[in-house]
Amino acid sequence: MPDIKDVAKLANVSIATVSRAFNNKPDVSEKTKKKIFDIAKQIGYEPSIPARTLTKRKTNILGLIVPDISNPYYGEVVRGIEDTCHIYSYNVILCNADNRREKEFQYIDILKNRWVDGIIFHSDYFLKEHFEAFKSKNIPVVLAGRATELDTAYVAIDNFKAAYDAVNYLISLGHERIGIIHGPLDGMKETVDSVARLMGYRKALEEAGLNVYDELHMEADFKAKGAFLAAKKMLEGRIKPTAIFAISDMMAMGAINAIYDSGLRCPEDISVMGFDNIDLCEVTRPALTTIAQPMYEIGAIAARMLIKMIENRETGSIQPKKIILDHKLMIRDSCSRIKN
Structure with missing residues (x-):
């Protein structure tokens, strides 16, 4: 497997310069960055996420926990989240809890100790102690599809x-x-x-x-x-x-x-x-x-809210938004008037 030393040798620069190029440091010229990126692509080298994170403190990766991805409702919410994340150059780690509380708690423990910038929960089992754990690690949280009395952002219906x-x-x-x-x-x-x-x-x-x-x-x-x-x-x-x-x-x-x-x-x-x-x-x-x-909108708004919280994390905290969207009665054929 190619490593950073191979890139540095082929580009005729130091290892430190390669590292600084991948972390988009201004003291590396755009011409040198392009040369380094082209060589890295040719030989199949990719910098590790942890290495970049230690420098940038940002991975552009969000965690997402849903109860049951086989339910079409959750699929539409996830589509809204992923489409929005793609626009803002974020990636999503999807965790499917299979409607099992203990499995969801396991995902929570994993995500709070991994390289994620924030987490979206479409969850009924998100508890105060989970919120406090993420808050202590400065990991922003948004609840999708569920209102809460916790001091965290959410988007849902009534x-x-x-x-x-x-x-x-x-x-x-x-x-x-x-x-x-x-x-x-x-x-x-x-x-x-x-x-x-x-x-x-x-x-x-x-x-x-x-x-x-x-x-x-x-x-x-x-x-x-x-x-x-x-x-x-x-x-x-x-x-x-x-x-x-x-x-x-x-x-x-x-x-x-x-x-x-x-x-x-x-x-x-x-x-x-x-x-x-x-x-x-x-x-x-x-x-x-x-x-x-509004399933797609619930996901899209939740993602935008979370990304805004992440982007504003370094410049100062913002007040978590609490959004209630409208629902609508869709009248079709499965209900009829009682006949006298």
Whole structure:
């Protein structure tokens, strides 16, 4: 493998000059830098990231932790982050936690001790002690898709209000027995977004004077198969729903499959409301009525916020921004009015 000595010898300069060229020092002429870079490229030499970091204290690398990259929602958020980072010449290390808290904590421990300039979390398990650990190392943090009371930047939607609006739309269609398929509620797997959407659902029903049936509350793992099993159980219960609100589109699609598997139809027998507005919503049958999150924008804004924090780190701290974006009800074919 070629090393810095080979570059220096071929360029007829000192090793120190090669090092200073790669660190863009002004005392090395542009002509000499070009000569050194051309030779390095020809022989396949690349300076190590740690070596450059010791001098520049900057790697242009961001860490990104997401719960489940197989979910199309997270894929769209990541696309927004990566597209923005490309514009600003930053690279991204993607860490997929597989919806496992212990795996996410492992990634947090790794990233806080590695050569990253900042970290984006799309996470419900980011705790105060994690924030304090990164703060002590002067590593800026942005939360994507989740609001927090911590003194860190975030960009998200109002999940409570979005769920409240979704259920009120079902109520406006005459539905009174509205079921919900939400995420796990035990301490280790419970997520902030799931709880907020459940609370929005309950608030809408209570304000309308409707019963909140325990039998119509089902828990699933954010995947279509888990929601399919949850919906089947709901449909076999004593109280039958006329509509189901699933807190993610993948869960909503699982619920629709369960409806047809039970010999029923959507929306003629049971309406289904989703949440996210992933691309599959428009091509599934029936096309899914859902709450649209600005997924790409959440990622792009989070990346821009973090890069600005990094670029301003040396000149002075900036106040972390807390941004709430708008959601939108997308009316398609999976919800219908109750027939008298």
